[in-house]
Amino acid sequence: MNAGLFRKESIDAQRQRLYGDVVIVQPPKISALATLLFILVIAAILFAAFGTFARSEKVPGYLVPDSGLVRIVPTKDGYIQSINFALGDHVAAGDIIAVVDTGLSLASGRVIQDEALSAINARERLVRR
Known part of the structure; x- marks a missing residue:
């Protein structure tokens, strides 16, 4: 009764089966990309946890004096x-509250605005002669 249930070829194929486990091998590119992605994710997590970065923002603001409001705006971006003062300190008229660096300087270390002003003054002196 069992002999007629399966074909003879099917039973022979079961007997001649390869021994061992089936292993699916991924292409090396996929393994390399997965490793690179893993390293990038770990680096991003470490940077987010321990890293620092400089942040600059434009912040218009208002100071509250004894009477009314005074808007303080720098003359140049920087x-x-x-x-020079902390929150709650008394500020008198003419005091320098903060120093803003415009970052515009020559390779010699001289400030561009000073150079331009001295050039304008020199031309003015030449014109007046």
């Missing part, structure tokens, strides 16, 4: 180099 980065705050130093702040």
Whole structure:
């Protein structure tokens, strides 16, 4: 009864089966990309956890004096180099609250605005002669 249930070829194929496990091998490019992606994700996580970065923002603001409001606006764009007062300190008229670095300087270290002003003054002196 069992002999007629399966074909003879099918039973022979089962007997001649390869021994061992089937292993699916991925192409090396996929393994390399997966490893690179893993390293990038770990680097991003480490940077987010331990890294620092410089942040600059434009912040218009208002100071509240004894009477009314005073808007303080720098004359040029730049980065705050130093702040001379803390929150709650008394500020008198003419005090320098913060120093703004415009970052515009020549390779010699001289400031571009100073160079331009001295050139304008020199031309003015030549014209007046």
